[in-house]
Amino acid sequence: MASPSSFITVQLKKASEVDLAKPLGKFIQQTYPGGESQAEHCRAAEELNKLRKSALGRSLDKHESSLETLLRYYDQLCSIEPKFPFSENQICVTFTWKDAFDKGSLFGGSVKLALASLGYEKTCVLFNCAALASQIASEQNLDSDEGLKTAAKHYQFASGAFQHIKDTVLSSLNREPTVDIAPDTVGTLSLIMLAQAQEVFFLKATRDKMKDAIIAKLANQAADYYGDAFKQCQYKDTLPKYFYFQEVFPLLAAKHCIMQANAEYHQSILAKQQKKFGEEIARLQHAADLVKTVASRYDEYINIKDLADKTNRALTAAKKDNDFIYHDRIPDLKDLEPIGKASLVKPTQVAVPLSQKFTDLFEKMVPLAVQQALTLYNQRKADLVNRSIAQMRESTNLANGVLASLNLPAAIEDVSGDSVPQSILQKSKSVIEQGGIQTIDQLMKDLPELLQRNREILDESLRILDEEEATDNELKNKFKERWQRTPSNDLYKPLRTEGANYRNILDKAVQADKQVKERYQSHRDTISLLCKPEAELNAAIPSANPAKTMQGSEVVNVLKSFLNNLDDVKKQREQLENDLKAINFDMTTKFLTALAQDGALNEEAISVTELDRLYGGLTHKVQETLKKQEELLNNIQNSHQEFSKMKQSNNESNLREEVLKNLAVANDNFVELVANLKEGTKFYNELTEILLKFQNKCSDIVFARKTERDELLKDLQQSIAREPSAPSFPSVPAYQTGPAGGNKPPASSVPTPAPRTSVANKPQPPARPPPPVISAANAASAPGPAAAGTAPPSATSAMGTAPSQAQGPPYPTYPGYPGYCQMPLPMGYNPYMYGQYNLPYTPSPMFQNPGQGPYPGPQQPSYPYPQQPSYPYPQQ
Numbered sequence: 001m002a003s004p005s006s007f008i009t010v011q012l013k014k015a016s017e018v019d020l021a022k023p024l025g026k027f028i029q030q031t032y033p034g035g036e037s038q039a040e041h042c043r044a045a046e047e048l049n050k051l052r053k054s055a056l057g058r059s060l061d062k063h064e065s066s067l068e069t070l071l072r073y074y075d076q077l078c079s080i081e082p083k084f085p086f087s088e089n090q091i092c093v094t095f096t097w098k099d100a101f102d103k104g105s106l107f108g109g110s111v112k113l114a115l116a117s118l119g120y121e122k123t124c125v126l127f128n129c130a131a132l133a134s135q136i137a138s139e140q141n142l143d144s145d146e147g148l149k150t151a152a153k154h155y156q157f158a159s160g161a162f163q164h165i166k167d168t169v170l171s172s173l174n175r176e177p178t179v180d181i182a183p184d185t186v187g188t189l190s191l192i193m194l195a196q197a198q199e200v201f202f203l204k205a206t207r208d209k210m211k212d213a214i215i216a217k218l219a220n221q222a223a224d225y226y227g228d229a230f231k232q233c234q235y236k237d238t239l240p241k242y243f244y245f246q247e248v249f250p251l252l253a254a255k256h257c258i259m260q261a262n263a264e265y266h267q268s269i270l271a272k273q274q275k276k277f278g279e280e281i282a283r284l285q286h287a288a289d290l291v292k293t294v295a296s297r298y299d300e301y302i303n304i305k306d307l308a309d310k311t312n313r314a315l316t317a318a319k320k321d322n323d324f325i326y327h328d329r330i331p332d333l334k335d336l337e338p339i340g341k342a343s344l345v346k347p348t349q350v351a352v353p354l355s356q357k358f359t360d361l362f363e364k365m366v367p368l369a370v371q372q373a374l375t376l377y378n379q380r381k382a383d384l385v386n387r388s389i390a391q392m393r394e395s396t397n398l399a400n401g402v403l404a405s406l407n408l409p410a411a412i413e414d415v416s417g418d419s420v421p422q423s424i425l426q427k428s429k430s431v432i433e434q435g436g437i438q439t440i441d442q443l444m445k446d447l448p449e450l451l452q453r454n455r456e457i458l459d460e461s462l463r464i465l466d467e468e469e470a471t472d473n474e475l476k477n478k479f480k481e482r483w484q485r486t487p488s489n490d491l492y493k494p495l496r497t498e499g500a501n502y503r504n505i506l507d508k509a510v511q512a513d514k515q516v517k518e519r520y521q522s523h524r525d526t527i528s529l530l531c532k533p534e535a536e537l538n539a540a541i542p543s544a545n546p547a548k549t550m551q552g553s554e555v556v557n558v559l560k561s562f563l564n565n566l567d568d569v570k571k572q573r574e575q576l577e578n579d580l581k582a583i584n585f586d587m588t589t590k591f592l593t594a595l596a597q598d599g600a601l602n603e604e605a606i607s608v609t610e611l612d613r614l615y616g617g618l619t620h621k622v623q624e625t626l627k628k629q630e631e632l633l634n635n636i637q638n639s640h641q642e643f644s645k646m647k648q649s650n651n652e653s654n655l656r657e658e659v660l661k662n663l664a665v666a667n668d669n670f671v672e673l674v675a676n677l678k679e680g681t682k683f684y685n686e687l688t689e690i691l692l693k694f695q696n697k698c699s700d701i702v703f704a705r706k707t708e709r710d711e712l713l714k715d716l717q718q719s720i721a722r723e724p725s726a727p728s729f730p731s732v733p734a735y736q737t738g739p740a741g742g743n744k745p746p747a748s749s750v751p752t753p754a755p756r757t758s759v760a761n762k763p764q765p766p767a768r769p770p771p772p773v774i775s776a777a778n779a780a781s782a783p784g785p786a787a788a789g790t791a792p793p794s795a796t797s798a799m800g801t802a803p804s805q806a807q808g809p810p811y812p813t814y815p816g817y818p819g820y821c822q823m824p825l826p827m828g829y830n831p832y833m834y835g836q837y838n839l840p841y842t843p844s845p846m847f848q849n850p851g852q853g854p855y856p857g858p859q860q861p862s863y864p865y866p867q868q869p870s871y872p873y874p875q876q
Contacts (some may be wrong), residue, residue, distance in 0.1 A: 007138040007196050008248060010131035013124050015056040016096035021049040022093050044361040062135045071355035078352045079360045082367040086118035092704040100180040101240035111178055117807050119172030123165055126183055130161035148204045148390045155197035160347035162190035179240045188232040195225030197345040216266035217342035223259035226252055240669045247301050254298035261290040265311055278328035282391040284315040286333055370591045373603040377587050378713045380607050384615055385580050388622045391575040395626050402633055404664035406640050409563055411746050412556050420538045427667035428530045436531035443677035447513055450684035454691055460694040462499050465492050468702045520673055526666035555643045562636045569629050576621055583614055671753055
């Protein structure tokens with residue numbers, strides 16, 4: 001871990017291969033409409049996958065270009081974080097990384113952790129950025145200004161990156177990380193990198209022959225940083241064992257002593273200049289003692305011959321001059337004035353983008369917050385448009401019902417008493433042109449097939465969830481606490497809730513189909529009569545004696561005037577409906593601007609304001625038509641009463657009028673039944689698309705869970721295989737541990753130096769375990785150590801507990817991420833709504849913030865039929 005120039009470097013973590021293109025491409029295809037933008041986003045996903053392979057899928061050289069690749073990948077991860085919902089319920093990608101400091105054992109691989117968390121991937125990539133920066137810095141030529149500047153820059157960047165990981169790792173992972181990225185570890189690495197950056201500035205000041213007072217302060221500050229890092233290693237028992245059994249721990253102690261010796265040496269020169277010869281000798285003596293300590297204990301880690309020779313020469317000369325010339329009193333070390341400190345380094349803040357060459361591959365993709373706002377805006381828009389159109393159509397249906405009950409306009413047209421009124425002929429022609437009774441029969445026949453197809457898709461989706469959950473429960477019961485991942489029962493709750501919602505919708509659709517069928521049977525004969533030729537239709541209508549001629553009467557003229565005005569109102573509504581459908585405004589820019597300005601979106605306020613601007617005038621006109629129709633219907637009913645009084649009445653004429661009323665009602669029912677059945681067909685077809693997406697979502701998460709399960713089983717097998725003979729780590733030497741009771745020793749300016757390390761007293765591996773005991777008798781008589789029949793204490797305890805390394809992804813819910821994305825029904829769409837129009841936008845998945853319920857979708861009532869006051873549909 002230490003470089004030839006005695007600077008400490010950090011090893012890179014190793015990542016398992018992951019295919020990002022496929023899950024991202026699937027999300028893009030499901031979320032964004034087809035076309036050039038979708039294709040461009042898919043190509044960007046492929047480029048991101050290639051970038052990850054370049055950054056993590058190969059060995060990286062200790063060169064700036066390799067670091068640039070890592071930084072670009074990290075920047076891209078930060079860029080896509082607000083644009084893709086990485087979570088176990090949506091884009092489920094499991095990232096697996098090995099511990100950088102764990103080398104594994106004979107029976108299994110090294111410790112690794114797998115998580116479906118983009119935050120985990122970011123943390124590990126940033127760790128590698130810092131590690132590679134430390135390696136690049138250690139390779140610099142410190143005899144040149146350029147090399148010194150580059151080394152200092154990279155060490156400060158590495159320090160800042162490690163500090164950033166320390167501050168964010170727990171919230172990013174939401175679980176215990178591996179030791180290499182644990183807060184204590186990266187905090188210590190940050191201190192080490194900062195100390196090395198300060199040392200580089202000390203070297204530069206020395207090379208530039210700056211004033212000794214400045215050099216002394218720089219060296220003293222570097223010694224202080226190294227001392228802090230040393231104490232972290234000394235008192236933190238959670239740091240990687242690698243720190244203790246490699247050169248890190250002794251090298252920190254050596255560097256602390258060396259930098260303090262340099263500080264004393266340069267401060268002694270300042271004392272000599274100030275004619276303080278006794279202080280000069282005291283400081284040189286202290287420096288010489290520190291150098292001797294390093295030479296006696298750490299000479300295999302670092303070469304200090306030059307410093308030792310320089311210090312000893314200066315000390316000898318100072319003593320000689322003082323003995324023969326100055327005779328100055330040599331003060332005690334504790335009486336000397338402390339040397340000042342001057343820090344020229346600080347951790348570089350992690351501010352994205354880190355790469356100067358970064359270009360966002362998904363620059364044109366809007367963030368999730370904007371996607372969510374667009375979805376909610378479209379819901380509000382659809383609700384407003386549907387509500388206005390439904391009001392107009394229900395009002396028109398009401399007017400038609402009133403006219404049919406009054407036998408208008410047929411009553412004022414039927415003056416002969418033996419011919420078909422013109423309005424009835426027009427209704428008959430319209431029904432025949434639309435296919436008549438055969439159209440309804442075909443639509444009724446198609447509904448059960450569509451319903452069955454949707455049921456089969458839903459059943460299959462829930463079946464695969466049930467199978468995977470059963471397998472997960474079996475493994476949980478088998479491995480107990482070792483089976484460390486989110487239970488499938490908890491993970492699938494949102495999906496099961498969504499599936500139950502779809503099941504409820506289908507059940508209500510069955511009831512609605514039944515009501516439509518009953519209504520059709522009650523009006524089938526009259527509708528069939530409308531489909532007959534004019535001669536047969538005339539024969540089926542009873543004749544009556546001609547009524548008194550009222551063609552020129554005032555009452556008839558007034559009725560005709562009111563009816564014409566009512567027709568004008570209906571035509572105005574048709575135009576208003578077209579205008580409402582035609583409005584299309586892209587809110588993306590407005591939401592992006594608000595997000596950039598405020599850092600958050602108040603979707604409701606923005607949407608309500610914009611919808612009022614776009615639709616306020618049209619909705620006002622809709623309300624005006626409703627009021628005008630109400631006045632016209634009152635006038636028509638009053639005029640019809642006067643007309644009825646003037647008209648001659650008898651049994652034949654009453655019977656004829658009843659038949660004409662029924663024919664008018666049959667026409668209205670035919671129009672409504674055809675519209676409702678077409679809407680029902682459209683509903684089932686669109687629900688099929690939604691259920692297929694739901695099925696894909698279930699299939700994806702089940703596949704991810706199976707992959708995770710296989711990986712977890714493999715890790716458990718390796719863990720179990722290496723536990724019985726896994727040696728315990730040698731105990732930490734006494735010089736590395738605090739006093740009994742856990743209290744730290746009093747702080748000292750000089751940390752307790754580590755003992756000299758030699759081959760003879762390096763930690764030796766434990767003795768090879770004895771062969772297994774064949775039988776009790778053999779065990780009793782077998783020669784060997786007393787512990788031959790039992791496992792070492794550490795192995796025994798390990799066999800009874802879960803492995804220390806992370807086993808498989810628990811899939812946490814991360815702060816700032818949406819917890820669950822429910823597939824909405826077609827927004828603003830009501831399957832059996834009378835005359836429902838096509839949607840003005842394409843439904844897209846809805847995202848919700850954690851802890852916040854989704855915005856209520858379009859009203860999906862007890863069954864999706866609208867309120868139709870003139871017939872027995874379920875109330876909305």
